[in-house]
Amino acid sequence: MGTRSTDRGVETRNRLIAVAAELFMRRGYSATSLNDIISAAGLTKGGFYFQFPSKAVLALAVLQTTRGHSQDQILATAGLHERAVDQIAAMVRAVAESKGTMPAMASLSRLCLELASEPEVAEELRPFEFWITLTGQLFDRAKADGDMDPAIASVAAARFAVNAFVGTDHLCDLASAPLDPAMVDDYLAFVFRAVGISADVPPRATNQSRPSDTETDKAAAKIGADAIEKETV
């Protein structure tokens, strides 16, 4: 894009996205008014419409930003492990943890659902295809490691695993309860058994291994090696 922009400009833009993400997550898209957003961001109507052409496009930006941000970070965390089984567990836990910061799975699906009726962003709104594909590949690797029953179809299993996670997240939202680690471990145990992974669910790292920025890239490269397209919203 040839659009120039100042530091101050992108900063307000990001602030708008962050604030909107928070509000959309808590109250939903159509229940959140533009006035809510701009006043929370300390801005005015004119300021907003300088940055975004419409409320719907802002929501789209929220979707994209969420994807990029958390996705990279989660892949990096997961990539620190060797076995695919461990990577899956790490990934799931990272997603669950990121919920405080970013809109989680359930909020994303809800937002997509509400946006579906907005004509401006009619494009394909499937934020989970990425995770399904990735999980499917991890299952393939788990089979190669001898940790998973090869008779089980990886893609169907991956779809089930993601479905179950979204549902879990969703019901937690309904109960306005956090997605606590115990429940995540339960989820992992059931999913592992469902997809024929014999290995026990690996224990949580008590000492939260924070990957440095340098090894982050390596790790991300390792887990996402086989080219999953990253650019479908």
Place this chain on the structure above:
Amino acid sequence: MGTRSTDRGVETRNRLIAVAAELFMRRGYSATSLNDIISAAGLTKGGFYFQFPSKAVLALAVLQTTRGHSQDQILATAGLHERAVDQIAAMVRAVAESKGTMPAMASLSRLCLELASEPEVAEELRPFEFWITLTGQLFDRAKADGDMDPAIASVAAARFAVNAFVGTDHLCDLASAPLDPAMVDDYLAFVFRAVGISADVPPRATNQSRPSDTETDKAAAKIGADAIEKETV
């Protein structure tokens, strides 16, 4: 309640509920306006506000009606079978099938989420506790039948099963795809394996056994024998 009402009255009321259920399901609560509802129901503002004190209360009525209707019918269908495992499969399939008619799991959770911010209906909005309890009891019976691994906690397993179902339903909504029987069978197979049910997923009845009204009550009584309170919205 001491409110008298004519046949015509309750008919309009039911029509409003049915129409609202449809619209809330398709577009969401706050994205559906009262004008949408009343015009779809062939009514006017005044007519509506004679039947309901507010939009939120109508939504609550949708929730309750949905619960009552489909719940009874589904329990009846499931109750036709002997083994708990078969009942579970029948129940899941009945829920999936009822999706065309009534708001399904995903729509219900979405509606509850949107209603959470409405002060009038602040009460507890947990439409899934019923299903979790019921599924837990069925798991207990499956254990007694020797079909399920007794080492697995019934309630945790039930929670997982419901979570996974809601997630599946939700992702189908997102893809604007129906909840087709093949996917439901996949779901059943994974869940059975997850919770340690050794039995194969029973085949679908090709010949849709429609229970008569008389045996419906018997069947419902059988499956819901151990007194699950039915009245928490």
Place this chain on the structure above:
DNA sequence: GTTGACAAACCGACCGGTCGGTCGGTATCT
């Protein structure tokens, strides 16, 4: 190093439209 010009960034009053909700009246029953 001051100046002036121009774009980026933001302001806030304002717009037409729609929202949920109200109310005085009317038709239709028993």
Place this chain on the structure above:
DNA sequence: AGATACCGACCGACCGGTCGGTTTGTCAAC
């Protein structure tokens, strides 16, 4: 007569969005 059921004009509030104007930052010309 009186309750039930419905009508539809109307209300203030708020919605997403527009627009002419002001501030802020950058940079070339002098």
